[in-house]
Amino acid sequence: MANAVFYSNVAQQTTLSGSISSGATSITVGATTGFPGSFPYTLALDYGAATEELVSVTAAAGTTLTITRGYGSTSAQSHSLGAVVRHVYDATDATAFRTHEAATVAVHGVTGTIVGTSDTQTLSNKTLTSPTINAGALSGTFTGSPTLSGNVSFSGSPTFSGSPTFSGTANHTGAIQSTQSASTNVSLAAIATGDTFDRFRAYASGLHEWGPGNGARDTNLYRSAADTLATDDSFSVGGALSVTGDISAGATTWTSFTPTWTIGGSPATSTNVGWYKKLGKVVWFEVYTTWSANGSGTSQISFNLPSTPFRDGNGASTTRQLAAGGWAVTLNVASNGAIMAQVLAGGTGGTCVIAFYDTSSFQSQYIANGTIMTLQGWYREA
Known part of the structure; x- marks a missing residue:
């Protein structure tokens, strides 16, 4: 930091080389031997006389000095050729030292308050780089993107805005609340x-x-x-699902599949479509088929389910599972009734056989040209 005023212990007394008026802003002296080489410094014109005036020298070109008049509460006056000129230490300097000693702010050239190592102080507008704070109490608003690491503990009601980053473990008491300006935030x-x-x-x-x-x-x-x-997506439950209200699967879309039939006589179909949708592991299905030729023989009709039925644990090859549903046909004398489509035990296939209520088979010979068959049911998926 530059000095406010400069001094010299070897400056020699000199005289004015010409008279000056009270408004002059420069003087010429006989010599500048020992004068300070930096600016400003103080000179007394007419040193020791009743007309003594202090001036502040702000620049020099040889023995011609640029001055500020009436320095240190003295008055600008006219001075004659040969007036004594002397480098001095004045009351302004002494007062500045005493003021500096008593100052509690703006000391040592620092704007603001000096931070003491043991004083109780309030810091304002300070930037701390890599500080270590032990057992401190923080209050107010912290801006930017602070990073807190270690086992950070917040108490009271801290508010975080911007993009704070936390690493380590953050312990908290009370509630954590996020206040946003919009519900989409x-x-x-x-x-x-x-x-x-x-x-x-x-x-x-x-x-x-x-x-x-x-x-x-x-x-x-x-x-x-x-x-x-x-949810707009699928919902899977690994354990038991307990429901006290309604379950709606209306958002689940139907998926198409093509039924594969096993039927004697291999009559062709003009329409053969199916749909299914899932709720957890339960599959709901529907089949719509129009036959375009007569069936023949006494073999039982069957078709494949859209996905593999569930067989669990040790009973995977022995336990039966029923795919509950019903059927109806038109354009056939055997068109009335309903069925339980049974998934046979064993294997990994998903084949449904069709029977009457009395468990007698619905046979291939019951299919005639133009017969329309519909099937609806459900089962548990693998």
């Missing part, structure tokens, strides 16, 4: 190292989203109406 998000997308997000609206981390989030859960929790 993210309140909470989680991402794993190396991910390009958040694996989890919770929005101010209550919407929750999940994803794989390397792609967009593809699964959600949200409140769709009063007392209603919904």
Whole structure:
């Protein structure tokens, strides 16, 4: 930091080389031997006389000095040729030292308050780089993107805005509340190292989203109406599902499949379509078939389900499972009734055989040209 005023212990007394008026801004002296080489410094004109005036020298060109008049509360006056000129230390300097000693702010050339090592102080407008704070109490608003590591503990009601990053373990007491300006804003998000997308997000609206981390989030859960929790995706339950209200699967779309029939005489079909949809492991299915030729023989008619039925544990090859449903045909004398389509035990196939209520077979010979058959039912999927 530059000095406010400069001094010399070897400056020699000199005289004015010409008279000056009270308004002159430069003087010429006989010599500048020992005068300070830096500016400003103080000279007394007419040193020791009643007309003594202090001036501040701000520049020099040889023995010609640029001055500020009436320095140190003295008065600018006219001075004659030969007036004594002397480098001095004046009351302004002494007062500045005493003021500096008593100062509690703006000391040592620093704008603001000096930070003491043991004083109780309030710091304002300070930037701390890599500080270590032990057992401190923080209050107010912190802006930017601070990083807090280690076992950070917050108490009271801290508020975080911007993009704070927490690593390690953050312990908290009380509630954590995120206040957002819009319901579509993210309140909470989680991402794993190396991910390009958040694996989890919770929005101010209550919407929750999940994803794989390397792609967009593809699964959600949200409140769709009063007392209603919904998802636009599939919902899988690994354990028991206890329901006290209604379950709606209306958002689940039907998937098409083509039924494969086993029937004697191999009559052709003009229409042979099927649809299914899933609710957990339960599959609901529907088949619509129009036969374009007569069947023949006494073999029992069967068709394949859209997916493999469930067989669990040690009973996988022995336990029967019923695919409950019904059928109806038209344009045939045997058109009335309903069936239980039975999934046979053993194997991994999903074949349904068709029978009357009395368990007698619905045979191939009952199919005539133009017969329309519809089947509806459900079963548990593998």
